[in-house]
Amino acid sequence: MSNPILVEVTRGNIVESRHRGAVCVVDGDGKVVLELGDVGRPTFPRSAVKAIQALPLVESGAADAYSFGDREIALACASHSGEPEHAGLAASMLGRAGLDHTALECGAHWPMRQEAALELARGGAAPSALHNNCSGKHAGFVCTCAHMGLNYSGYVNAGHRSQQMVREAMETVTGAAHEADICGTDGCSIPTYAVPLKNLALGFARMATGVGLGAERAKAARRIFAACMAEPFFVAGTERMDTRLMQAAGGRIMVKTGAEGVYCGAVPELGLGLAIKCDDGAGRAAETMVAAVLGRLLSGDAELSGAMRELANPVMKNWNGIEVGRVRPAGALAS
Amino acid sequence: MSNPILVEVTRGNIVESRHRGAVCVVDGDGKVVLELGDVGRPTFPRSAVKAIQALPLVESGAADAYSFGDREIALACASHSGEPEHAGLAASMLGRAGLDHTALECGAHWPMRQEAALELARGGAAPSALHNNCSGKHAGFVCTCAHMGLNYSGYVNAGHRSQQMVREAMETVTGAAHEADICGTDGCSIPTYAVPLKNLALGFARMATGVGLGAERAKAARRIFAACMAEPFFVAGTERMDTRLMQAAGGRIMVKTGAEGVYCGAVPELGLGLAIKCDDGAGRAAETMVAAVLGRLLSGDAELSGAMRELANPVMKNWNGIEVGRVRPAGALAS
Numbered sequence: 001m002s003n004p005i006l007v008e009v010t011r012g013n014i015v016e017s018r019h020r021g022a023v024c025v026v027d028g029d030g031k032v033v034l035e036l037g038d039v040g041r042p043t044f045p046r047s048a049v050k051a052i053q054a055l056p057l058v059e060s061g062a063a064d065a066y067s068f069g070d071r072e073i074a075l076a077c078a079s080h081s082g083e084p085e086h087a088g089l090a091a092s093m094l095g096r097a098g099l100d101h102t103a104l105e106c107g108a109h110w111p112m113r114q115e116a117a118l119e120l121a122r123g124g125a126a127p128s129a130l131h132n133n134c135s136g137k138h139a140g141f142v143c144t145c146a147h148m149g150l151n152y153s154g155y156v157n158a159g160h161r162s163q164q165m166v167r168e169a170m171e172t173v174t175g176a177a178h179e180a181d182i183c184g185t186d187g188c189s190i191p192t193y194a195v196p197l198k199n200l201a202l203g204f205a206r207m208a209t210g211v212g213l214g215a216e217r218a219k220a221a222r223r224i225f226a227a228c229m230a231e232p233f234f235v236a237g238t239e240r241m242d243t244r245l246m247q248a249a250g251g252r253i254m255v256k257t258g259a260e261g262v263y264c265g266a267v268p269e270l271g272l273g274l275a276i277k278c279d280d281g282a283g284r285a286a287e288t289m290v291a292a293v294l295g296r297l298l299s300g301d302a303e304l305s306g307a308m309r310e311l312a313n314p315v316m317k318n319w320n321g322i323e324v325g326r327v328r329p330a331g332a333l334a335s
Numbered sequence: 336m337s338n339p340i341l342v343e344v345t346r347g348n349i350v351e352s353r354h355r356g357a358v359c360v361v362d363g364d365g366k367v368v369l370e371l372g373d374v375g376r377p378t379f380p381r382s383a384v385k386a387i388q389a390l391p392l393v394e395s396g397a398a399d400a401y402s403f404g405d406r407e408i409a410l411a412c413a414s415h416s417g418e419p420e421h422a423g424l425a426a427s428m429l430g431r432a433g434l435d436h437t438a439l440e441c442g443a444h445w446p447m448r449q450e451a452a453l454e455l456a457r458g459g460a461a462p463s464a465l466h467n468n469c470s471g472k473h474a475g476f477v478c479t480c481a482h483m484g485l486n487y488s489g490y491v492n493a494g495h496r497s498q499q500m501v502r503e504a505m506e507t508v509t510g511a512a513h514e515a516d517i518c519g520t521d522g523c524s525i526p527t528y529a530v531p532l533k534n535l536a537l538g539f540a541r542m543a544t545g546v547g548l549g550a551e552r553a554k555a556a557r558r559i560f561a562a563c564m565a566e567p568f569f570v571a572g573t574e575r576m577d578t579r580l581m582q583a584a585g586g587r588i589m590v591k592t593g594a595e596g597v598y599c600g601a602v603p604e605l606g607l608g609l610a611i612k613c614d615d616g617a618g619r620a621a622e623t624m625v626a627a628v629l630g631r632l633l634s635g636d637a638e639l640s641g642a643m644r645e646l647a648n649p650v651m652k653n654w655n656g657i658e659v660g661r662v663r664p665a666g667a668l669a670s
Contacts, residue, residue: 002337009616011379011519011520011527011529012518012520012529013516013517014377014379014517014519014529016379016519016529016595017614017615017616018614018615019615020355020615042349044346044349044351105655106654106655107653107654107655107656108654109654110449110453114445114452117449117452117453118445118452118453118456119456121453121454121456121457122456122457122459124457132654181348182347182348182349183347184347184348184349184351184659184660185347185653185657185659186653186659187653187654187659188653188654189653189654189655189657192346194346194347194349194351260344260351260352261352279352279353279615280352280353280354280355280614280615280617280620281344281351281352281617282615282616285615318442318520318521318522318523318524319441319443319444319467319522319523319524320440320441320442320524322520322524324520324521324522325519
């Protein structure tokens, strides 16, 4: 089955490129509000589910023990751009458990934001694991281990207690089995499991509403989502779509991107969760898809809906700043 | 009409992302050898046709007047990585006409190769138009104007004599009309025209064989292709697919990528030209498509064909160097 074309990229008067994908929006009971394409296809959520993966950090008491506030919890859910504030806060999280960047097993890479990478190079520095876009999540894993008295070494492996807790949270919240045959390795070396897109949407609806979660988990979920919505810079970074969407919405939406064209999100006031996968893995298309879906879900609020639709239709400029085309919703998303 | 899935990206045992596209291979008379997907769809070739756009540089006598050898002509056909050798040679080309980087109208950007950008930053420098991946092409335009006694100011505009010569070459060689209604603006600000994929393949077959071109144009075309095949580093750069494919083939294939998932190429010994467009614009997919097509066309040479197939199946590693998946040909390209 072919997923529909949901995003077009234009140049002049011509459509230059096309992106297909699937979209699922459900409530906390799994009732479908919007379904485009194959929402049953197994999909690696990648970093889009970091907020669910952060549940053990809060539920274990580690976040409280180390006095983590909204910023630290947001960073634990982040794919950050490696800006100085991100790397510094990850170091601070580790420091509160008496640790440093050498405890992280995510690997090092230059900051995702080019300006941050260039600034590091200008200073003659090299990146550490703190600049890895996943360093906040990994700091959360390590701090959870430290608080629980677990040896954190090897915490990225599927057999480690840390990842077992993450898997339990993922299974419970999404309602999908996470078995070895659907397991892949993520960019930061932890396991990632391919589950149906509709289960990812359900997971985010449950995180937003608490439906189907125990009281303690529901409380932790609300705290995590509230932290991300309160500190969107720490979930992504300067000029990033997650940050821009959440800043525009002022605490009314939660969104998180994942590699290979994934988005998960929620609109708590509507009790809805959403999940999106661009077939070809393009981030630009997933960004337009999520902004267009949010614009539609929030159509009752003309101003907010308009802001979402504007973010769904970015202008592309060339090296001389000349407008050359647009990315825009297409097909069922264009209406 | 849907183009077929031609490339898959795997993670663990699961297909994570899928790329659709179209492929056309023809001889100099336009006889179809391979056709996958819609090869009649208007396609912006972008940088993939720089070798055709370089014809006026050679035909005008400018290349000889300024003693341009294979490296300079290759750079005029390049989307280079902004490495010091690339930027330096672009400056040298301009210098031979008594000009410098201020004559270029392509805009400045940081080198495409991250290591080159970081090295520039370490030295406290900023990029100039020489680091723009199109600086060699633009140096060629400017030098052609200088040699012909034309005012080069505004040479990027469709109405300038420089672009009129380029358009004439493109129309003659591809056999497709290049009218204003199919014109877009490229990343470096010159016009780009959306023409059927089969015409782009025909253009490359004609460049390789001389069929349908006048004697002088055929000679210029052969010289340009020979220069690119002799100096593949100057057509792209370190670790780039164009460079690797041409280095592996030792002068037996010509390939050139264009933005938004385009490839054009030729196998002169077979008298064939090819053109590829990945629907969604992904470079990784276009790279696998072109390498897979070349592997098939060259199946009579087991060693070279094997090298192409290996380049068509790159392993993806994460930040810790762990293999997490592959990009691989799919569907009609997998056989």
